[in-house]
Amino acid sequence: MRPRDLDELVGQQRAVGPGKALRRAIECDDLRSIVLWGPPGCGKTTLARIVARRTAAHFVPFSAVLSGVKEMRQVMQRAAGMLESSGRRTILFVDEIHRFNKAQQDAFLPFVETGTVILIGATTENPSFEIIPALLSRCRVYRLERLAEAELLELLRRALRDRDRGLGNVDVEFPDPLLHLLAAQSQGDARAALNALELTVGTAARDPGHPVTRELLTDALQKSALYYDRAGEEHFNLISALHKSMRNSDPDASLYWLGRMLVSGEEPLYVARRIVRFASEDVGLADPRALTLALAAKDAVHFLGLPEGELALAEAAVYCALAAKSNALYAAWKQVKQAIDEGASDPVPMALRNAPTGLMKREGYGRGYQYAHDHEDAITDLQCLPDRLCERRFYQPTSRGMERELSERLQRWRARRKK
Numbered sequence: 001m002r003p004r005d006l007d008e009l010v011g012q013q014r015a016v017g018p019g020k021a022l023r024r025a026i027e028c029d030d031l032r033s034i035v036l037w038g039p040p041g042c043g044k045t046t047l048a049r050i051v052a053r054r055t056a057a058h059f060v061p062f063s064a065v066l067s068g069v070k071e072m073r074q075v076m077q078r079a080a081g082m083l084e085s086s087g088r089r090t091i092l093f094v095d096e097i098h099r100f101n102k103a104q105q106d107a108f109l110p111f112v113e114t115g116t117v118i119l120i121g122a123t124t125e126n127p128s129f130e131i132i133p134a135l136l137s138r139c140r141v142y143r144l145e146r147l148a149e150a151e152l153l154e155l156l157r158r159a160l161r162d163r164d165r166g167l168g169n170v171d172v173e174f175p176d177p178l179l180h181l182l183a184a185q186s187q188g189d190a191r192a193a194l195n196a197l198e199l200t201v202g203t204a205a206r207d208p209g210h211p212v213t214r215e216l217l218t219d220a221l222q223k224s225a226l227y228y229d230r231a232g233e234e235h236f237n238l239i240s241a242l243h244k245s246m247r248n249s250d251p252d253a254s255l256y257w258l259g260r261m262l263v264s265g266e267e268p269l270y271v272a273r274r275i276v277r278f279a280s281e282d283v284g285l286a287d288p289r290a291l292t293l294a295l296a297a298k299d300a301v302h303f304l305g306l307p308e309g310e311l312a313l314a315e316a317a318v319y320c321a322l323a324a325k326s327n328a329l330y331a332a333w334k335q336v337k338q339a340i341d342e343g344a345s346d347p348v349p350m351a352l353r354n355a356p357t358g359l360m361k362r363e364g365y366g367r368g369y370q371y372a373h374d375h376e377d378a379i380t381d382l383q384c385l386p387d388r389l390c391e392r393r394f395y396q397p398t399s400r401g402m403e404r405e406l407s408e409r410l411q412r413w414r415a416r417r418k419k
Helices: 021-027 044-054 069-086 102-106 109-114 149-161 176-185 190-204 214-221 233-247 251-263 268-286 289-304 310-322 328-341 358-362 402-418
Strands: 034-037 058-063 090-095 117-123 140-143
Touching: 021 044, 034 044, 044 058, 044 090, 044 117, 058 069, 069 090, 069 109, 069 117, 109 117, 149 176, 149 190, 176 190, 176 214, 190 214, 233 251, 233 268, 233 310, 251 268, 251 310, 268 289, 268 310, 268 328, 268 402, 289 310
Parallel strands: 034 117, 034 140, 058 090, 090 117
Antiparallel strands: none
16 A cells, blocks of 8 residues: 555655655656655655656665665665766665664765765654764755644545555445544554554454454554654653643643653653752742652652552652742853853852861961851851852842742842841
8 A cells, every 4th residue: 555656645745745845856856865754654665665666767775774884885886887887877765774873874975975876865763863964964854744643544544445455355344433543543653554454454354244343453453552762862852842841830741741751661760860850950949849759759669660650750740840930040050150161260268268277277267257147147248259259149039939038038138248
């Protein structure tokens, strides 16, 4: 059921819809080196095969999983010979191009740069991280999206109707609600959807006259394996979604993205570390209890493991989402580090130094120090910052949560010091 031309292709309108540059290049057989980036089953290999059908160039499929540098050099030599002898171009399709290391990717460079080969690379990983900059700069990257549920439904119905390549000759009734369920469970992966469809119909066909049932479909699907890579981009996408949902005070979204990570097999202590970080970075002193609860959740996960520890993480995530927010502490810490980086490494003021020996006292250590507890409200006019930083205000509390009280207190103290 793989689409044979662009008109049969479902989805990816942003990349190859009518009038798009990539579509025009394919139709005119004037393709330049490209990288197709997208999740499994979105159409990367299909697009490459459509190019193979339409181009007058020599098309060479190449797998980064099954082939090495030796085979790659042979392909390049043949491409160079063909271009010199007949002027015929070579299009090299490299599936899973991210599996090539830096040295292997370097081998492509001179041939891509001179136009000896036109490269089509396909990858499920973010090219920014997995393809060397020199090669990436010579290719146009097209990001393909996972297919929408409606697009998968179109593919599934087409497969059920098609008598030549599909299942149109099989006498099996597939109820529409179950077809919707299959599309929803396939995570935008056309290959997974068609494989599950074939297995379900094939099993149902052994008992003629009976429709596909929910039990049969569930058995064929088994448990939907969520698309996730703990070392890849999806890992960072999901943790970013969790962090930003908590920051936006959305407990429902926070629970959802937390669930997505844990169900996908993410290391729970990694999630706990990120929530602890959030409690300091985005809640801070607006609600200091958030950090306490986040650390308690970390301890609970470490003590209980999963699945028992999941609720502790959920509790911490929801609390952080609902807590008053402040990044004042985070901003203050960044300013402190910046000031130090810019050279503010002055000596400690004499008044703040201890003087355990007579020599140090004679040198002025501790001179001018004021013991705060001997003064009203434990406030003095003692200058604790170096001279060039004495007017800097690193910590500027917000008016949210507990920081409202801290802000008022700080203003009173600063006014008293001035007085």
